[in-house]
Amino acid sequence: MGQDSKIRVLVAKPGLDGHERGAHVVAYGLRDEGFEVIYTGLRQTPEQIVSAAVQEDVDVIGLSILSGAHLTLTKKVMAGLKAKGANDILVTVGGVIPEEDKKTLEEMGVGGVFTSGSKIKDIAAFIRTKIGGNA
């Protein structure tokens, strides 16, 4: 048994920018790849993201950030996860991320950074390799 298991992904948009398209494309794209995607909508605070990730017991968090505030926001999310003992969740960041910030994000514990040109198939493959299991 246990064949019903699915990879669960939280797609979240922290920060104040109102561009939902990218996050939408990722959410529906990952659904088509067989993932269960929890989509929480615009303008989530780091606290809301952490709380949703814990309650939904997701395997992966995908943060979509276009506002330029990716470093501060991601840092808060990482700290929040740690405080709740949930820092084993794979965190990925997507959006407009300058090359030089990638390393900083990885040092914070981010598992993968995807810039705007990334293909859904590649993101899905990345998640599957990292997590294993169905979907």
Add this chain to the structure above:
Amino acid sequence: MEEKLALMIEAAGENSERALAKLISHVEDRKTGWKDIMKTIYAKTGRTCVIGVTGSPGAGKSSLVGEFAKRLGDRGYTIGIIAVDPSSPFSGGAVLGDRIRMRDISTYQNIFIRSMATRGMLGGLCQAARDVVRIMDFAGKDIVIIETVGVGQDEIEVVSAADYVMLVTYPGGGDSVQAIKAGVMEIGDLFVVNKCDREGADIIVSEISAMLDLSTETAAKIPPVIKTSAFTKEGIDELMDILSEFIQKKKKGPHYQKDHVRQEVISILETEMVSIIKERITGNGNMEKELELILSGKSDPYSIADKLMKRFTVIKNVEEKRKGDFQ
């Protein structure tokens, strides 16, 4: 039981959100030991009030749940919310978006929200959802709210297992009254016409009331029909009064009712039978040869079904006997 599971149960019973979430996943995924978990916690359940919310897609169910859960939360109740959305029949994946409308309460200490996909569980959805309700019950939630889209038979069954069922519709849905007519009316304890900030709500209220008058035997049993708006908050106070009355009543009532228990045993058995059929009778290429017999005109589907059933019973008997020999 594995020690890891026992510890998870203990922690979930002591208010750990993370343990509660993990426990739900373990049971939802039907991982080894899930049934032991359910057996262990059962005795400590039955005290929660289960409110089912269903109705047409986009009627504002999540918005309403967000609103009344917030108010119940402010009154000090601990609350679990289960929001069920369909899985894609093509990929098996799902986008679960009900949390979007519950943002205000997503960080409430006393509210726990869990999204759940239907996962094409051939009638198994009902049991899986019921199990999740029960885990939240065990974890001490005073109230569990379960939202489903009132489209599929499975989803309707899920809410009908609740103590109290709220049917939500709205003006402009086109089929708003029709949607309720289609076999779900009987399960409603309360009818809500949401989006009453829009035109046409009153007409729908009177249409539903007329329908209920026709189909309900005694006037005392006619469920209330109210209009609400999750935007302007009109009607929400009335909704709260109705819900509070029910919650008080449930607190005094029995934990489990015979009809529910009977239905649950049947539902567990049905789910198991389906998986036995899939795994042991029709699966593993067991019936490929038999299909050929039908195609070549040597047999028919009825005889083959009989034959497979018989073969399965024989195997089962041999297994039982062997087990006996070893004891």
